[in-house]
Amino acid sequence: MQTSTVVILGSTGSIGTQGLDVISRHPDRFDVVGLAAGGAHVDLLARQAARFHVAKVAVFDGNAVQPLRNALEQAGASHVEVTAGPDAVVNMAASGADVVLNGITGSIGLEPSIAALQAGSQLALANKESVVAGGHLLFDAQVRERQINPVDSEHSAIWQSLRSGTHGEVSRLVVTASGGPFRGWTRDRMVGITPEQALNHPTWHMGPVVTINSSTLMNKGLEVIEASRLFDVPPDRIDVTVHPQSVVHSMVEFRDGATIAQASPPDMRLPIALGLSAPERLGDVAAACDWTKAATWTFEPLDDEAFPAVSLARHCLEASEKHTAVLNAANEQAVHAFLEHRLPYLGIVDTVKEVLDDMDSEMRGNPLFASVEEMSRLELEARRRADELINK
Structure with missing residues (x-):
């Protein structure tokens, strides 16, 4: 069996740490040649570099370089080469490894x-913002079918289910949502929700931004955008259903009436492993469903009135890729403000909508980005306007 070289971006985050856990169980299958992280957790990054005998490490924050070097020396890995800054992370991604696992959170993962x-490289993509904000900039780089392995659990499920038929046989995609901690709540009841409540997700353990997005269902809106672009299916053929048990991760309905679903207990190591090894499946990854025990799976319609984020995302997807970039950027600002107790919970999606309404006319003229730089400028403006609204 051939060994694959792997670079992990966002190695100290939820995706990165679970990716390294998968790799640790298959040492003959993978060789980690580079790690990149933001720089907030230098001790963990140093331990990762030492354990996996990594030659190069990149950190986004230049101020983390000296603390990281000190941590590497403590970990017995002082030989590791350290680079810093956004370009260092991009260069790590461009190093030519067989597989790059992108677990960075936010649109900074696009480049x-x-x-x-x-x-x-084969791109094991957990950074949904690359697809949401980048639009055709990402897919123009190479053919999506050949190089992108989706790692989000929903998109991995669709990707696996699509093996059952051709693209022309697909009737619709069905994206499942857990419903988050406030499933069944009315909008009036959500007034006064705290960050501590919103971070208490019932089935998944994720980073804070993704967890808040899951509670507002903005995460599901972003996933509808991602599914449409990854699998070339129009938004009116993508449904969202609430599935609290989080066992069925998504489904594909074919034109003959058959629906193919991918089911497993909630564990991100399964889609991460497949993203690293596809088309081969690895052993010793995650637990399977126990069919000897009684279980009930339920599916409920999405409450668009209480959770308007999915409808807002659909509107942006139909409008232009500039709209989806603004959606993502404004949402990131609003989520951070909520986590810092500077914005009420219901203000997250309200702020995003107000920014979109404010910028709508200027995005309509030329809906496609000419470059990553243009995308970055538009995102910066969206963040500025979001901050203005939040500060008010």
Whole structure:
């Protein structure tokens, strides 16, 4: 069996740490050649570099370089080469590894995604913002079918289910949502929700931004955008259903009436492993469903009135890729403000909608980005306007 070289972006985050856990169980299958992280957890990054005998490490924050070098020396890995800054992370992605696992959170993951594809690497993509904000900038880099392995549990489920038929046989995609901690709540009841409540997700353990997005269902809106672009299916053929048990991760309905679903207990190591090894499946990854025990799976319609984020995301998807970039950028600002107790919970999606309404006319003229730089400028403006609203 051939060994694959792997670079992990966002190695100290939820996706990165679970990816390294998968790799640790298959040491003959993978060789970790590079790690990249933001720089907030230098001790963990140093331990990862030492354990996996990594030669190069990149940190986004230049101020983390000296603390990281000190941590590497403590971990017995002082030989590791350290680079810093956004370009260092992009260069790590572009190093030509067989597989690049992109677990970065936020649209800063777009340039590393493009760099990995242009270098010919297989991109195990957990950074949904690359697809949401980048639009055709990402897919112009290379053919999506050949190089992108979706790692989000929903998109991995669709990707696996699509093996059952051709693209022309697909009737619709069905994306499942857990419903988050406030499933069944009315909008009036959500007044006064605290960050501590919103971070208490019933089935998944994720980073804070993704967890808040899951509670507002903005995460599901972003996933509808991602599914449409990854699998080339129009938004009116993508449904969202609430499935609190989080066992069925998504489904594909075919034109003959058959629906193919991927089911497993909630564990991100399964889609991560497949993203690293596809088309081969690895052993010793995650627990399977126990069919000897009684279980009930339920599916409920989405409450668009209480959770308007999915409808807002659909509107942006139909409008232009600039709208989806603004949606993502404004949402990131609003989520951070909520986590810092500067914005009420219901203000998250309200702020995003107000920014979109404010910028709508200027985005309509030329809906496609000419470059990553243009995308970054538009995102910066969206963040500025979101901050203005939040500060008011």
